[in-house]
Amino acid sequence: MNTPAEFTTLILGVLAILVVATVIAQVLKARMARDNDVIDNLVARINAWWGMVALLTLAMLGGQAGVVILFALLSFAGLREFLTLTAKRRADHWALVVSFFVILPVQYALIWADWYGMFSIFIPVYAFLLLPIVIAIHGDTDGYLTRVAETQWGLMICVFAASHVPALLSLEIPGYEGKNVLLVAFLVVVVQLSDVLQYVWGKLIGRRKIAPRLSPSKTWEGFVGGVLNASAIGAGLWWMTPFTPLEAAGLSLVITLMGFFGGLVMSAIKRDKGVKDWGHLIAGHGGFIDRLDSVVFSAPIFFHLIRYFWSVA
Amino acid sequence: MFKTILPTLVGAAIVLFARLVTAVRGVWQGVDPVPRQRIYFANHGSNGDFVLIWTVLPPALRTQTRPVAAADYWLGGKLKPFIGREVFNAVLIDRNPQTRRDDPVWQMVAALDDGASLILFPEGTRNTSDELLLPFKPGLFHVAQARPDVELVPTWIDNLTSVMPKGKVIPVPLLCSVTFGEPLAVIDGEDKAAFLKRAEAALATLAEEVAR
Numbered sequence: 001m002n003t004p005a006e007f008t009t010l011i012l013g014v015l016a017i018l019v020v021a022t023v024i025a026q027v028l029k030a031r032m033a034r035d036n037d038v039i040d041n042l043v044a045r046i047n048a049w050w051g052m053v054a055l056l057t058l059a060m061l062g063g064q065a066g067v068v069i070l071f072a073l074l075s076f077a078g079l080r081e082f083l084t085l086t087a088k089r090r091a092d093h094w095a096l097v098v099s100f101f102v103i104l105p106v107q108y109a110l111i112w113a114d115w116y117g118m119f120s121i122f123i124p125v126y127a128f129l130l131l132p133i134v135i136a137i138h139g140d141t142d143g144y145l146t147r148v149a150e151t152q153w154g155l156m157i158c159v160f161a162a163s164h165v166p167a168l169l170s171l172e173i174p175g176y177e178g179k180n181v182l183l184v185a186f187l188v189v190v191v192q193l194s195d196v197l198q199y200v201w202g203k204l205i206g207r208r209k210i211a212p213r214l215s216p217s218k219t220w221e222g223f224v225g226g227v228l229n230a231s232a233i234g235a236g237l238w239w240m241t242p243f244t245p246l247e248a249a250g251l252s253l254v255i256t257l258m259g260f261f262g263g264l265v266m267s268a269i270k271r272d273k274g275v276k277d278w279g280h281l282i283a284g285h286g287g288f289i290d291r292l293d294s295v296v297f298s299a300p301i302f303f304h305l306i307r308y309f310w311s312v313a
Numbered sequence: 314m315f316k317t318i319l320p321t322l323v324g325a326a327i328v329l330f331a332r333l334v335t336a337v338r339g340v341w342q343g344v345d346p347v348p349r350q351r352i353y354f355a356n357h358g359s360n361g362d363f364v365l366i367w368t369v370l371p372p373a374l375r376t377q378t379r380p381v382a383a384a385d386y387w388l389g390g391k392l393k394p395f396i397g398r399e400v401f402n403a404v405l406i407d408r409n410p411q412t413r414r415d416d417p418v419w420q421m422v423a424a425l426d427d428g429a430s431l432i433l434f435p436e437g438t439r440n441t442s443d444e445l446l447l448p449f450k451p452g453l454f455h456v457a458q459a460r461p462d463v464e465l466v467p468t469w470i471d472n473l474t475s476v477m478p479k480g481k482v483i484p485v486p487l488l489c490s491v492t493f494g495e496p497l498a499v500i501d502g503e504d505k506a507a508f509l510k511r512a513e514a515a516l517a518t519l520a521e522e523v524a525r
Contacts, residue, residue, distance in 0.1 A: 076486070084472065090478050093478060100486055
């Protein structure tokens with residue numbers, strides 16, 4: 001395993017944060033006279049973070065294979081949650097089978113092959129045109145456009161957008177050879193820290209709700225505090241990136257903003273479909289999409305900004 | 314040695330597969346998962362229905378819970394009889410009154426008397442209509458009357474028909490849940506039609522609660 005030295009430093013830092021968070025949560029829990037739902041949820045969230053950090057670390061130690069396989073599995077879990085809630089009828093069976101067992105694996109195979117020209121259009125062009133054909137052949141036109149559109153949307157978010165995280169490994173940045181896995185770590189750490197810090201600031205001083213109908217837990221105080229804090233941390237992580245501190249701050253601001261709006265968009269879909277969480281598999285957090293919405297929205301933008309301004313290929 | 318381990322291994326593989334495809338979650342809303350003798354009566358839309366119930370049961374209850382299934386389906390071919398008999402230990406009943414030698418009610422009562430719990434699909438066949446439930450067959454009433462101490466637990470299987478509609482072979486991975494409602498029993502003097510109506514209503518109500 002030839003991971004860059006910076007990776008070890010980063011993981012030690014993340015572990016330190018987790019230890020501190022765990023201690024604080026346990027102290028809060030011990031101080032509470034009775035069971036408190038917020039604290040119980042906090043403990044569950046932190047416990048789940050230990051698992052998620054372990055999984056991500058393991059994947060990144062595995063290099064490109066590890067990251068591609070991990071995100072293919074996350075796409076699978078996310079798409080499963082998304083398509084559970086979308087409009088579908090018996091006639092869509094083949095379209096759904098193709099989405100899971102052809103389109104998803106092919107997209108990640110293209111990522112693995114570093115075939116930029118194909119992986120960046122495969123779902124927006126080929127799947128986009130193929131799926132409505134497969135659905136139309138079965139002749140059931142009830143809610144046809146809704147079914148086609150919702151399925152395509154699920155593929156765009158859960159597979160296409162998500163696959164831009166491992167796609168970072170295919171970028172060729174002069175002077176940064178062999179270190180691309182750090183870009184994955186940078187993206188995930190900054191965006192997820194932004195989510196966590198928005199939660200913390202919101203719980204501490206959050207008063208004014210941003211979008212009460214979309215998400216009761218998102219406040220202006222949490223949003224501003226979390227995004228600024230996470231961007232500052234992102235700037236402080238410049239040493240593991242090909243960016244200057246100022247560039248790292250700017251990119252961090254972009255991805256934390258995209259992350260925030262990703263959470264908002266996915267909340268709007270949940271309200272539309274009448275559910276509170278996307279799933280139940282990550283204790284304290286909900287489903288995979290509940291945890292990944294921000295990363296998924298920021299990954300393609302992060303990828304393309306780096307590709308335009310830093311990469312040679 | 315291999316013969317005795319094989320059904321356990323196949324059973325574990327089926328449970329793992331069910332979890333990978335559906336991430337199925339058991340919701341014990343009206344009862345707790347405790348070792349009481351029960352008949353779980355559930356909606357039926359897919360061949361995987363009892364596999365899902367079986368999957369969410371704790372292993373200790375799983376080994377004591379037998380699905381009631383159609384002999385004509387499960388005795389066809391080579392693989393199905395093995396899975397039906399050896400893995401799930403199904404109570405196989407003949408749905409055709411003309412050919413059957415054993416009375417299905419008697420078969421179910423005998424299984425209960427052996428200490429087993431049962432999984433029963435009172436609609437009698439897979440529901441491919443647009444109705445929520447098909448009219449219940451009378452078997453549930455007769456068994457409940459013969460063994461009144463057994464808890465009758467309405468069990469709603471959500472979303473499996475989208476995962477594997479009748480006639481499809483490849484499952485679509487979608488989230489499923491199995492919700493266990495409050496148990497009911499036959500009331501003294503209640504006739505067959507009234508009880509079956511009540512059992513249907515209990516399952517339909519549970520379905521509405523799950524949808525909310």
